[in-house]
Amino acid sequence: MAMSGVCGAALLRVLVLQLAWALVAGQVRYSVPEEAKAGTVVGRLAQDLGLEAGEPEARRLRLVSQGRRASVEVSGASGALVVSSRLDREELCGKSAPCSLRLEVLVERPLRVFHVELEVTDINDNAPVFPAARKNLSIAESSLPGSRFPLEGASDADVGANAQLSYSLSPSEHFALDLQKSNEQNTVPDLVLTKPLDRETMPIHHLVLTATDVGRPPLIGAMGLAITVLDANDNAPRFNQTLYEVQLPESTAEGTLVVRVNATDPDEGINSEMTYTVTNFLPLSGKDVITVNPRTGEILLTSALDFEEVNVFHFRIEAQDKGSPPLSGHCRVVMQVLDVNDNAPxxxxxxxxxxxxxxxxxxxxxxxxxxxxxxxxxxxxxxxxxxxxxxxxxxxxxxxxxxxxxxxxxxxxxxxxxxxxxxxxxxxxxxxxxxxxxxxxxxDVNDNAPAFAQAVYTVLARENNAAGAELARLWARDPDEAGNGRVSYSVAEIGGGAAVSGVGWRPASSYVSVDAESGRLWALQPLDYEELQVLQFEVRAVDAGEPALCGNATVQLFVLDENDNAPVLLPPAGGGPGAGVAVSTASGAGSTELWAWATWGAPAGQVLAKIRAVDADSGYNAWLRYELWEPRGKGPFRVGLYSGEVSTTRALEEADGPRQRLVIVVRDHGEPARSATATLSVSLVEGAESALPAAGSGSLRAVLRSAEGGASAASASTATTNVWLVVAICVVSSLFLLAVVLYGAARWSPRSAVLSGPGPATFVCASEVGSWSYSQRQSRSLCVTDGPGKSDLMVFSPNFPPPPDSAGRDIQPEAPALLQTVSSVPFLPPSLSRFLPIPPSPLVPHCPSCLPAWQVLV
The missing domain is CATH 2.60.40.60 (Cadherins)
Structure with missing residues (x-):
């Protein structure tokens, strides 16, 4: 029992290995008899291919036809190979044996191909067929026993054993049948005379030649023979050879001589004259291929040869004399067709x-x-x-x-x-x-994230813009197609926003919005430079792929100042000597009324009062100048153009009158300019009287004591003013000299100290602003009045990446002359210094539409 189990296991392993080898080789062989009924199962294809139950339908097991009707199909449910239509081996393969059909079977998910060889076996479904139903023969009565008369054999469309024929002749005392091998498979019947004929006894013999194949069941074909007994001519023609073999390329032209056969007849006269005919074609299509000249025996090609259809022809040539009765001789011709490369792949x-x-x-x-x-x-x-x-x-x-x-x-x-x-x-x-x-x-596959043309966009927008105004257009490129390349834009709240004066931190989405489809950047509300100077946020571009990919770009929005604030007059500082203030209202610009006292005989250049004003704007819009409108012409007073100090131009006299009314206009440099008006009433008094206002509600004695020291106090005030003027001049000169030194150092020092990288400056032109900008800024403050420092000039520098090790060898572009004027104009407030980490870089406007803004700055 143990030995039996071991042998069974070994046999099982061998069968499994054979099945695996068949699957690896990718070919399965089946056999099916012809004329099988539709629906007949040829083989369990899915099981032989190693597919589990349900897999043939899930993996779409199907048969691929190669141009010739296969007559079989794959059952989708079971995966079996079944007959779908009539199988006729003779129609599919003709006389070729074996008859194999090469089929291709596809399996998807994953895609595999298997090759199936289907052999269609022959059944005995074709009976032998003679070339004619009746054949007439003429035999001379002088024919000797043993004479042979070839008969045309039958043909059977089947192959193999089903096509092997046996012949039989109806009983006759004069004739018998002798079978001759024409080739390895076919036999040819010959009629043999066994007993001399006697035309007077029986002039015509009627026989039946029967052909029977060896199939199961055997099929029969019959041909009637009518034998006429003739008298006289007793010598039949004879060929010089019984077999002619010829080889012709399939490209042989029509009309070519195939072979010339020759027969002789020892008779004389008309009994020796012969005619040649061709008989017994195998296959029957040979009738259209050749023809024989009846007089010369020349065999000519009458149609084109095709090796792929028939590669060999068998036929017989009969030579018949003209004797009475005529006698004939026969020979066989085998014509072999040679292949020529006449078919393209x-x-x-x-x-x-x-x-x-x-x-x-x-x-x-x-x-x-x-x-x-x-x-x-x-x-x-x-x-x-x-x-x-x-x-x-x-x-x-x-x-x-x-x-x-x-x-x-x-x-x-x-x-x-x-x-x-x-x-x-x-x-x-x-x-x-x-x-x-x-x-x-x-x-397409979503393998490309949207990418902006610039990593950082710098946008300039003037304040007081209309809500809904377009600030810029951003565009991100995504080379994918359809949804994978359809980009939508949004403002990223992470890290985006601004610190607003008096409000605190506000998100960027409260100021700007981006159109999801077009990338247009809109302003949600009017911008106020005095509230917000810089807004930095991110714009995110997301495609519609699965999964979605995104790209970001940083937007730096700089708000440009508009001259929307008029100068505001401040009260006198510290209540100077003889000064007072009273504010009155007027239409248009604000108007302030001031008063002061001057002593008769005061020297030229004595400062009587100082007009103080501030402007909430920035830059040129906040740079103030003071003008004396009334009295016009040559008067005893003047106003400092930028200091606002009211001083005498000459010594005051009694002719000047007891009171002077001065109208002073404070105007900024904006476009259009805004202004405020101050009215200064100057009272001319004696030296003792000038001390009265200083005493307030004190006694007259106190006023008189103050009058005694009036002259010395005026002299001390003038000396103090002169000292401060000298100090201011020295400070301004020092600052100018320092700016010149710094400019020279920046000009001739190694360029890597300023240039951070070789990339070009990035900028965005906004639609409402003649646009120019750089992404980083510098500011300085220069105090020209007693008020707080103002920020007036905005200096931008290129936004370069961190410099590589070799950046020091780059050549810095030469700075324009605009840097020479930096110390002579107002600057930005220190509140923006956190955005300006590097020294000033060359100021170069990039957009022609920005020239007006540069003119204002310079």
Whole structure:
């Protein structure tokens, strides 16, 4: 029992290995008899291919036809190979044996191909057939016993044993049947005379020749023989050879002489004259291929030969004399057709899986191809290539079958469609070629994130812009197609926003919005420079792919000042000597009324009062100048253009009157300019009287004591003012000298101290602003009045990445002359210094529309 179990296990392993080897080889063989009924199961194909139950239908097991009707199909539910229509072996293969059909079976997910060889076996369904139902023979009565008379044999469309024929003759005392081998399979019946004939006793003999095949059940064919007994001519013609063998290339032209047969007759006269005829064609199509000259015996080619249809012809030549009765002789001719390379290869696309995703793995099967050539030998051996050679290639999977596979990775953004040509060439001389075109589109995969043209966008916008005004247009490029390349924009709240004076931190989305489709940047509300100077936020671009990819860009929005604030007059500082203030209202600009006292005889240049004003704007819009409107002409007073100090131009006299009314206009440099008006009433008093206002509600004695020291106090005030003027001049001169030194150091020092990188400056032109900008800014403050420092000039520098090690060798562009004026104009407030980490860089406007803004700055 143990030995029996071991033997059974070994036998099982052998069977499993054989099945695995058959599956690896990719070929399954079945056999089915012809004329099988539709629905007959040929084989359990799915089980033989190793598929589980339910897999044939899930994996779409199907049969691929190669141009010839296969008459079988794959059952979708069971995966069995069944007969679908009538199978006729003679129609499919003719006389060829065995009759094998090559089928291709496809299985998807994953895609595999199997080759099935289906052999259609012959059944005995064709009875022997004679060329004619009746044959007439004439035999001279002088014929000797043993004379032979060839008869035309029958043909059977079956093959093998079903086509092997045996002949029988109806009973006769004068004739018998003798079978002769014409080739290895066929026999030819000869009628043999066994007893001398006597025309006077029986002039005509009626016989029946029967042909029976050896099939099961055997089938029978019959031909009637009518034998007429003739008198006289007793010598039949004889050929010089009984067999003629000829070889002709299939390209032989029509009309070519195939062979010339020759027969002789020892009789004389008309009994020796012969005519040649051809009989017993095998196959019957040979009737249309040759013809014989009845007088000369020349056999001529009458139609084109085709090796692929028939490669050998058998027929008999009969020479019959003109005696009475005529006698005949016979010979056999075998004409063999030689193959010529006259058939080009044929290429079929049996399966095509398109489009191909651009992320398809190398080795992916794109198409299945079948190649064949009807020629034989070297003429039928085909070699296949694909052009262009990249990124696809051909892999031979079976004789005459190829797989088109992916050899390199694809990129739809570089090539979206491939036009391939599969070229086939046989081994003939000269070789014949064929080609088949394939179009392989590449489908898109979301492998590209949206990318902005710039990492940082700098946008300039003037304050007081209208809500809904377009500030800039951002655009991100995504080379993918359809939804993978459809980009939507949004403002990213993470890290975006601004610190607003008096409000605190506010998100960027409360100021700006971006159109999701077009990327247009809109202002949600009017911007106020006095509230917000810089707004930095991120714009995110997200595609519609799955999964979605995104890209970011930083937007730096600089608000440019508009002259929307008029100067505001401040009260006198510290209540100077003899000063007072009273505010009155007036239409238009604000108006302030001041008063002061001056002593008769005060020297020229004595400062009587100081007009103080501030402007909430910045830059030139906040740079104030003071003008004396009334009295016009040459008066005893003047106003400092930028200091606002009211001083005397000459010594005051009694002729000047007891009171002078001065109208002073404070005007900024904005466009258009805004102004405020101050009215200064100057009272001219004696030296003692000038001390009265200083005493307030004190006694007259106190006023008189103050009057005694009036002259010395005025002298001390004038001296103090002069000292401060000298100090201010020294400070301004020092600052100017320092600016010149710094400019020279920046000019001739190594360029890497200023230039941070080789990239170009990035800028965005806003629609409401003649745009120019750089992404970083510098500011300085210069105090020209007693009020707080103002920020008036905005200096931008290029936004470069951190410099590499070799950045010091780069050549810095030469700074324009504008840097020489930096110390002489107002600057930005210190509140913006956190945005300005590097020294000033050359100021170069990039947009022609920005020139007016530069003119204002300079």
């Amino acid at each position: 044929e290429v079929w696309v049996t399966s095509l899986s398109v489009p191909v995703p651009e992320d398809a793995a190398v080795g992916t099967v794109v198409a299945l191809l079948s190649v064949s050539d009807r020629d034989s030998g070297a003429n039928g051996r085909v070699r296949c290539t694909v052009w262009p050679q990249a990124p696809f290639g051909l892999v031979s999977t079976f004789a005459g079958s190829y797989s088109l596979v992916l050899r390199e990775t694809l990129d739809r953004e570089r090539v979206s469609e491939y036009d391939l040509e599969v070229r086939a060439e046989d081994g003939g001389a000269p070789p014949l070629r064929a080609s088949r075109g394939l179009r392989v589109p590449v489908s």
